[in-house]
Amino acid sequence: MVDVVEIDEIREIVRKYTLDNAVKYDGKAQVKSVMQKIMGTHKELRSRAKVILKEVEQTIPKINSLSPAEQLKELKKIAPELLEQEDSDKRPTELPPLENALEGKVKTRYAPEPNGDMHIGHAFTAFFAHYYAQRYEGTFLLRFEDTNPAQERTEFMDAHRESLAWLGLEPDEEVIVSYDLPFLYEKAEKLIEKDLAYTCSCTSDTMHTYRNEEKLCKHASATPEETLQTWEKMLAGKFDEGDMVLRLRGDIHHKNAVMREPVIFTIRKDSHCLQGEKYNLWPLYDFAAAIEDYKCGITHIGRSSEFDTRIELQNYIREVLGMLPQPEIFHFARFNVIGSPASKRKIKPLISEGKVEGWDDIRLVTIKGLRKRGITPAAIKAVAKEIGMTTQPTNIDWSLIEAKNRQIIDSQANxxxxxxxxxxxxxxxxxxxxxxxxxxxxxxxxxxxxxxxxxxxxxxxxxxxxxxxxxxxxxxxxxxxxxxxxxxxxxxxxxxxxxxxxxxxxxxxxxxxxxxxxxxxxxxxxxxxxxxxxxxxxxxxxxxxxxxxxxxxxxxxxxxxxxxxxxxxxxxxxxxxxxxxxxxxxxxxxxxxxxxxxxxxxxxxxxxxx
Ligand SMILES: [Zn+2]
CATH class of the missing domain: 2.40.240.10 (Ribosomal Protein L25; Chain P)
Known part of the structure; x- marks a missing residue:
């Protein structure tokens, strides 16, 4: 037998959702959609479906006979939370479109340096690149920026590959920059021939002073022929680390300090995890990334900062080498998980001091750590998408990751x-x-x-x-x-x-x-x-x-x-x-x-x- 209190509660619920349905659909509530909403929201009432259906059928004519204004007023009175919910339903659910994106032609990349395990920040960058490649039926590229031989490890390449696969962000193509060194040398020689680069043996302290004072060092006056001679010696391994660099002729008065005669190649004698001792002359990040983005045909690059001083330098390098058009840049918010460092610079000492158990420690926001803890790929991607909706720097709390994860696993977890x-x-x-x-x-x-x-x-x-x-x-x-x-x-x-x-x-x-x-x-x-x-x-x-x-x-x-x-x-x-x-x-x-x-x-x- 149904007791009186309970039927009152049911009536209230039915009235609330009938009004809500009427407000949403031009003043006319429908039996089927009201029933669906109630059964979906109040699982505990599923066993009472018959009683509720009867109530809905009786309530609808009464509600539908009210004017839309009366319906809205009544809903505001008895269930304002449903109106608020409707507002939040109107928030964007998709990331913004890309500028100048052609269906089938978009190519994005995720380009980590293989010097540490993949963490949540990497995952978000990879997610955006993958997301847009899929959205425009384009190509998603994984590129390892392995140009610092002392730091790179093949185990970290594997870690990134495995983590991407686990996240469901498999790349369509993979490139390893160290295999392109001869191509990068060729481009450096082009710059030298055009008198856009010169070799320099100033110490970094001296150069620091010169750049602050906006003065060129004496090496800047070398002719292309002289530069080429020194460059050949660099290639042949005739210099020790720190003794000679190749600089780009930028603008020593430039307001963006990155543009003031930046180093683009340096001597590094460490053995490389893939190339061994084969090379001792390595490009710096901006040069390698600028050229590779062109070579790989990247059309859109995601960045986590609006004011990235490096874009200007990379664009300049491509411009002087005739590598056009420039890729489009899209931005997403910088973010930070409160209380959980992500960068390898902070994680490595924690590991060596025994404060965490390794890269896969469950307190870390590395992908291995998150996975071991029981955070699902779907939750990580859902958080990424939320971050992608905003351009404001965001501090996210573990509770956000946990809430997304709970939503996803609640029905799956026995x-x-x-x-x-x-x-x-x-x-x-x-x-x-x-x-x-x-x-x-x-x-x-x-x-x-x-x-x-x-x-x-x-x-x-x-x-x-x-x-x-x-x-x-x-x-x-x-x-x-x-x-x-x-x-x-x-x-x-x-x-x-x-x-x-x-x-x-x-x-x-x-x-x-x-x-x-x-x-x-x-x-x-x-x-x-x-x-x-x-x-x-x-x-x-x-x-x-x-x-x-x-x-x-x-x-x-x-x-x-x-x-x-x-x-x-x-x-x-x-x-x-x-x-x-x-x-x-x-x-x-x-x-x-x-x-x-x-x-x-x-x-x-x-x-x-x-
Ligand atoms: Zn110099």
């Missing part, structure tokens, strides 16, 4: 009972032989049922135990109600429950490991308001031990947080034994976790978030 820091509870009069049967996910019964046989002994979380008063009834979730009668007892003293002597050694040892023990009594099965606590049977055959790593923010106010990683141990119900490495599930009332390892019949998991 539910399990996990008892952290367990307390042993002996339920004296428990109905024996009861088997609890619960679906793996309440919204998807097809996924199956997990079964837990129950006996007289249970485990419950210490946190709940501390809050439970003696004689206060609570529910072992999805099972039955009990009352704690005695807390902090010793079940294995002289009043040891008789039943224990019938247990085998393994079972006895299992029970005796718990420091906190309590006695309870069974009351009934009726579902009532009050605490509902997850539990497991206190039985080694019906549980699996679990160790959970729980990450916190790594830096607070710029200081390393010593308590940024907690480890909690406990037991999960037997069904969790079937979980595989990489699975993301929800431990009820504890959080979403990703299985990191299975070791000696134990689950090692990471908590992504609550």
């Amino acid at each position: 539910r399990y009972f996990f008892v952290p820091n367990p307390v042993l509870v002996y339920v004296k009069n428990a109905p024996e032989g009861l088997i609890s049967e619960i679906p793996l996910h309440p919204d998807f019964p097809d996924r199956g049922i997990k079964k837990q046989p129950t006996g007289l002994f249970f485990l419950i979380p210490n946190k709940d135990y501390l809050e439970l008063a003696i004689e206060k009834e609570f529910r072992l979730k999805d099972l039955y109600n009990i009352i704690l009668t005695d807390k902090e007892v010793n079940l294995f003293g002289k009043n040891e429950p008789e039943v224990i002597s019938s247990f085998d050694k393994e079972q006895q040892a299992f029970l005796k490991q718990f420091k906190h023990q309590a006695i309870a009594k069974y009351t009934d099965e009726e579902l009532k308001p009050g605490p509902k606590i997850q539990w497991t049977a206190a039985d080694p055959r019906e549980t699996i031990p679990v160790e959970v790593k729980i990450p916190e923010v790594l830096f607070i106010d710029g200081k390393y947080n010593k308590n940024s990683l907690h480890v909690t141990t406990g037991f999960a119900e037997k069904a969790a034994t079937n979980l595989q490495v990489g699975d993301i599930v929800q431990f009820e009332r504890f959080g979403f976790i990703r299985v990191d390892q299975k070791k000696d019949n134990k689950l090692l998991v990471n908590r992504a978030h609550k």
Whole structure:
């Protein structure tokens, strides 16, 4: 029987969504779309669909007979939140279009230096490049800017490739700049021939002073022939590191300091991860990137800053070499994840000082770290898209990443009972032989049922135990109600429950490991308001031990947080034994976790978030 209060609540909900539907669709609400909205928003009412349908059918004629102005006024009164929601629905959901983008002709690139693992900032840059290439049915290129031999590692190239694949941002093409060195030399020689570059042996200190004073050094007056001679010697390895560079003839009075006689080639003697000792003359980033963007046919380049002084230099290099047209630049906001450094400059010392466990530490915003923690590619891309909608520098909080991730995994993640820091509870009069049967996910019964046989002994979380008063009834979730009668007892003293002597050694040892023990009594099965606590049977055959790593923010106010990683141990119900490495599930009332390892019949998991 439907009670009166409930039908009143239903009427209110029906009226609210009927009005909303009428306001959205020219004053005429429709039965089908009102029903869909209610069933979608209030899952708990799905079992009452018939009653609701009847209400909707009765309400619609009344609402539709009102004028649009009256409908709006009424909706504002009873459910202003729905109007606000409508405003937010009007926010852009797609990134802005590109300038001068031709369908099928757009070519974008993601061009990391392979000197560290991919992090969330890289992922966003790659996401935008990939997104626009797809949107215009163009090409997405991965290019490794490996021109600093001391820094580059093939393992980092692999890390980027793997992370891109995991993110679903596979490139259509790949280029490695160090294989193009002869081409870059050729372009340098063109500049020399045109008297647009000269070799220089000034120390960097001297040059620093000259540039500040807007004065040219004596080497600037060399003829192209003289420069070419020195250049040949550079190529032949006749100079040591720091002894000779090639400078671009820029403008020593230029207001953009980057344009004042910049170095474009320098001697570097380190062995390169791919080229070995083959080259000792390496281009600087701007020169290599400028030429490569032209050579690769890049049409659009994403940048995270409106005021990038390097664009001018790169455009100049292409211009004097006749490499036109210039690529279009599109901007997205600079961003920062609060408390989580992304740059390799900050991460490397954390690793070497042992403050984090490696590039894949779950507190880091490296792609490996995020993945290990249980953050999904879809969540990372959703955050990127949100950033892409704004051009303002943005500080994002972990909570934004977590919220996006929760939205995505909530329906995918099956539910399990996990008892952290367990307390042993002996339920004296428990109905024996009861088997609890619960679906793996309440919204998807097809996924199956997990079964837990129950006996007289249970485990419950210490946190709940501390809050439970003696004689206060609570529910072992999805099972039955009990009352704690005695807390902090010793079940294995002289009043040891008789039943224990019938247990085998393994079972006895299992029970005796718990420091906190309590006695309870069974009351009934009726579902009532009050605490509902997850539990497991206190039985080694019906549980699996679990160790959970729980990450916190790594830096607070710029200081390393010593308590940024907690480890909690406990037991999960037997069904969790079937979980595989990489699975993301929800431990009820504890959080979403990703299985990191299975070791000696134990689950090692990471908590992504609550
Ligand atoms: Zn000089």
